[in-house]
Amino acid sequence: MAQMARSMRVPPNSTSLSEAKKRTLEFFRMCCRSIPEIMDIYNLYDVVTPSQLRSAVASEVRKNSNVTNPKVIDMLLFKGMEELKNCVDHSKQRHHLVGKYVVGVSAMPTSWADSVSAADNLASGARPKSSYVPPHLRNRPTSTDPPPQASYAGPAASSQEQSGYGGPNVGGNRWSGPRNDFRSGYSGGGGRGGGWNNRTGGWDRGREREANPFVDDDVESFVETENSGINFDAYEDIPVETSGENVPPPVNTFLEIDLGEAVNQNIRRCKYVKPTPVQRHAIPIALAGRDLMACAQTGSGKTAAFCFPIISGIMRGQFPRPPRPRVAFPLALILSPTRELSCQIHDEAKKFAYQTGVRVVVAYGGAPINQQLRELERGVHILVATPGRLVDLLERARVSLQMIRYLALDEADRMLDMGFEPQIRKIVQQMDMPPPGVRQTMLFSATFPREIQRLALDFLSNYIFLAVGRVGSSTDLIVQRVEYVQETDKRSHLMDLLHAQRANGAHGKVQPDQRDAECVFTISLVRSNCIFLFLATLQLNYQKLLFEILMAIVFNYQQALTLVFVETKKGADSLEHWLCMNGFPATAIHGDRTQQEREYALRSFKSGNTPILVATDVAARGLDIPHVAHVVNFDIPNDIDDYVHRIGRTGRAGKSGLATAFFNENNSSVARALADLMQEANQEVPVWLSRYAARSTHGGGKNRRGGNRFGGRDFRKDSSFNRGVTDYYGGANMSRGYGAPGGYPAPYSGAVTSAWD
Numbered sequence: 001m002a003q004m005a006r007s008m009r010v011p012p013n014s015t016s017l018s019e020a021k022k023r024t025l026e027f028f029r030m031c032c033r034s035i036p037e038i039m040d041i042y043n044l045y046d047v048v049t050p051s052q053l054r055s056a057v058a059s060e061v062r063k064n065s066n067v068t069n070p071k072v073i074d075m076l077l078f079k080g081m082e083e084l085k086n087c088v089d090h091s092k093q094r095h096h097l098v099g100k101y102v103v104g105v106s107a108m109p110t111s112w113a114d115s116v117s118a119a120d121n122l123a124s125g126a127r128p129k130s131s132y133v134p135p136h137l138r139n140r141p142t143s144t145d146p147p148p149q150a151s152y153a154g155p156a157a158s159s160q161e162q163s164g165y166g167g168p169n170v171g172g173n174r175w176s177g178p179r180n181d182f183r184s185g186y187s188g189g190g191g192r193g194g195g196w197n198n199r200t201g202g203w204d205r206g207r208e209r210e211a212n213p214f215v216d217d218d219v220e221s222f223v224e225t226e227n228s229g230i231n232f233d234a235y236e237d238i239p240v241e242t243s244g245e246n247v248p249p250p251v252n253t254f255l256e257i258d259l260g261e262a263v264n265q266n267i268r269r270c271k272y273v274k275p276t277p278v279q280r281h282a283i284p285i286a287l288a289g290r291d292l293m294a295c296a297q298t299g300s301g302k303t304a305a306f307c308f309p310i311i312s313g314i315m316r317g318q319f320p321r322p323p324r325p326r327v328a329f330p331l332a333l334i335l336s337p338t339r340e341l342s343c344q345i346h347d348e349a350k351k352f353a354y355q356t357g358v359r360v361v362v363a364y365g366g367a368p369i370n371q372q373l374r375e376l377e378r379g380v381h382i383l384v385a386t387p388g389r390l391v392d393l394l395e396r397a398r399v400s401l402q403m404i405r406y407l408a409l410d411e412a413d414r415m416l417d418m419g420f421e422p423q424i425r426k427i428v429q430q431m432d433m434p435p436p437g438v439r440q441t442m443l444f445s446a447t448f449p450r451e452i453q454r455l456a457l458d459f460l461s462n463y464i465f466l467a468v469g470r471v472g473s474s475t476d477l478i479v480q481r482v483e484y485v486q487e488t489d490k491r492s493h494l495m496d497l498l499h500a501q502r503a504n505g506a507h508g509k510v511q512p513d514q515r516d517a518e519c520v521f522t523i524s525l526v527r528s529n530c531i532f533l534f535l536a537t538l539q540l541n542y543q544k545l546l547f548e549i550l551m552a553i554v555f556n557y558q559q560a561l562t563l564v565f566v567e568t569k570k571g572a573d574s575l576e577h578w579l580c581m582n583g584f585p586a587t588a589i590h591g592d593r594t595q596q597e598r599e600y601a602l603r604s605f606k607s608g609n610t611p612i613l614v615a616t617d618v619a620a621r622g623l624d625i626p627h628v629a630h631v632v633n634f635d636i637p638n639d640i641d642d643y644v645h646r647i648g649r650t651g652r653a654g655k656s657g658l659a660t661a662f663f664n665e666n667n668s669s670v671a672r673a674l675a676d677l678m679q680e681a682n683q684e685v686p687v688w689l690s691r692y693a694a695r696s697t698h699g700g701g702k703n704r705r706g707g708n709r710f711g712g713r714d715f716r717k718d719s720s721f722n723r724g725v726t727d728y729y730g731g732a733n734m735s736r737g738y739g740a741p742g743g744y745p746a747p748y749s750g751a752v753t754s755a756w757d
């Protein structure tokens with residue numbers, strides 16, 4: 001290629017515009033041909049996100065599409081070749097990189113704009129610019145963003161808070177007001193008292209040292225100004241149902257909610273422009289101090305819906321100092337069923353809490369406990385945990401729940417399901433956690449079977465039930481297909497699907513990884529330089545046409561991921577092996593793999609290195625993996641709610657997705673529920689499936705939901721509930737829980753009257 005570049009090069013003075021055009025075109029073609037090869041050779045496919053490429057290209061187009069000077073063009077041709085060469089050399093040495101992007105950027109060759117000015121400078125005898133500033137960092141202050149001043153309101157800043165602790169039904173923050181016992185210690189940040197539960201120094205010191213969780217996202221932004229991934233139109237006409245006493249009204253914008261400036265700043269950093277429907281309703285409810293059972297479709301932003309109010313509440317609240325050293329006394333506990341989901345929530349919560357002084361720590365099984373203990377010792381306000389590891393920490397007396405003010409259960413129906421229920425009861429009822437009514441409890445999931453709602457009564461006080469959207473998914477966004485496939489044909493059928501996907505171009509495209517961001521970024525710039533160079537020499541009409549082609553090329557780098565769900569761990573291993581043997585890069589995740597293996601598999605999948613992930617239900621809930629375009633239910637689950645969560649790994653945040661299920665005789669028990677669900681979601685139900693459904697005596701797994709209604713329905717509205725009200729709130733429940741340490745009075749008398757609106 002270098003030879004080719006040299007052969008293309010002629011002395012600047014003799015370069016005519018038409019020659020430049022010709023050579024530019026040639027160079028452009030060459031780049032387009034060789035870049036995929038280079039990326040293959042150096043395995044760069046795990047680098048930047050598609051939006052980075054798109055944005056870089058788009059911003060360069062905007063800035064530099066009118067260069068016509070042949071001298072400059074010639075100079076750029078040469079520079080372009082150098083860049084490509086450098087970039088390849090650079091990728092060879094990428095293990096030397098210390099800071100994934102910044103180092104790369106400073107070591108990186110120039111962009112189009114810099115090349116132009118360098119060329120101009122050279123022509124005028126000036127020294128070339130020494131360092132490159134990427135487009136998204138131009139016109140910014142040299143240091144990172146100045147930390148926003150957290151708007152700690154101090155004691156009882158808002159009217160809600162002034163209402164103080166009023167127990168259930170009062171509304172407002174329950175513990176931040178006039179209660180003396182919560183006033184003495186934590187002074188709400190601002191560097192006043194050395195920080196609650198933090199032996200290493202004050203809030204501000206902690207904040208200065210806080211790693212910026214948005215660093216990875218920074219390079220992604222380029223010219224994007226909002227989280228454009230979410231398609232709010234998809235949610236416009238979504239049905240919402242609330243029940244319970246005095247439901248606070250929803251909001252339309254984040255500005256209407258007083259979350260504090262530091263949180264607002266993080267919302268902007270996340271590029272959330274407006275709240276999703278579940279956020280519009282749930283955040284005001286939670287900020288009013290009310291218990292909440294929220295059911296909203298997968299991928300609709302439930303994590304932020306419970307994190308924002310918790311962070312904001314902790315920032316504004318007044319809490320006593322932790323009574324004992326070496327024991328962590330979190331103020332909020334967020335429980336989730338899987339390690340990966342806990343890590344994900346932790347990552348999200350850290351973003352939302354950045355520079356607020358609120359410290360978020362995660363504890364989950366399979367990872368060294370000592371490291372987690374050290375983190376806990378440094379202080380924790382919000383503890384995100386899986387139940388097993390938390391029980392371990394509680395039994396070692398390294399964590400106390402006595403100061404818990406907020407309890408959030410993500411995937412709450414799963415948490416209260418048989419598998420987890422004993423552990424959850426132990427954590428919530430048998431240790432030292434304050435009872436419902438003193439703590440604020442929030443349960444979130446996309447599915448809420450009646451039985452589970454009934455169980456949840458033990459954990460809630462005068463709660464509001466919120467249902468957003470149709471049962472379990474963003475419905476129209478996920479195209480659901482069910483195909484009749486015999487057990488023995490499943491593998492070949494899957495292969496047909498994957499081949500078809502490949503042929504359609506859904507696989508084998510770039511899914512970048514930050515480590516090599518600079519390399520691909522360089523490549524994209526080289527490429528875009530040449531293309532824009534070429535564009536610059538053409539008439540406007542052709543420019544437009546070529547720009548479209550360019551966009552198609554860049555879009556072509558978007559990786560589509562396929563998630564294949566199977567029933568058993570053995571099945572996952574064997575399908576992964578078989579796929580790999582047949583030329584499909586696959587990895588697997590299930591409960592028998594070590595945590596390291598699980599994390600590696602997930603990373604490799606997310607990055608697109610292995611665009612197929614074979615998984616058991618361990619990956620069915622909560623995981624937010626961008627670019628999952630297709631979910632295949634190789635084995636259909638017995639429980640329709642599991643199906644809902646599985647397919648919810650695609651079609652997230654307003655994006656569309658595809659879900660294919662392989663159905664056969666073995667799945668007849670779920671036929672009716674599946675057909676009902678598809679019908680509710682306006683999907684085409686195959687005639688043969690309807691026949692199975694009609695024949696079926698089963699209601700669709702253990703969580704039969706009954707037809708034609710959206711959302712989970714508040715079970716308190718069932719007549720059976722009203723008849724049996726004393727069963728739910730009477731002696732049975734009282735005896736279950738709160739004789740625990742602390743001897744809190746049973747809070748249920750208020751709840752009985754409010755159980756049904």
Ligand SMILES: Nc1ncnc2c1ncn2[C@@H]1O[C@H](COP(=O)(O)OP(=O)(O)OP(=O)(O)O)[C@@H](O)[C@H]1O
Nearest residue numbers: 227230272274276298299300301302303622624653
């Ligand atoms: N207001 C918002 N604007 C734009 N994007 C958002 C907003 N709120 C959340 N998101 C994004 O939507 C995606 C899905 O959010 P989240 O993982 O919280 O969904 P979920 O409802 O918890 O899904 P699941 O039921 O599968 O657990 C995330 O990538 C998140 O960053």
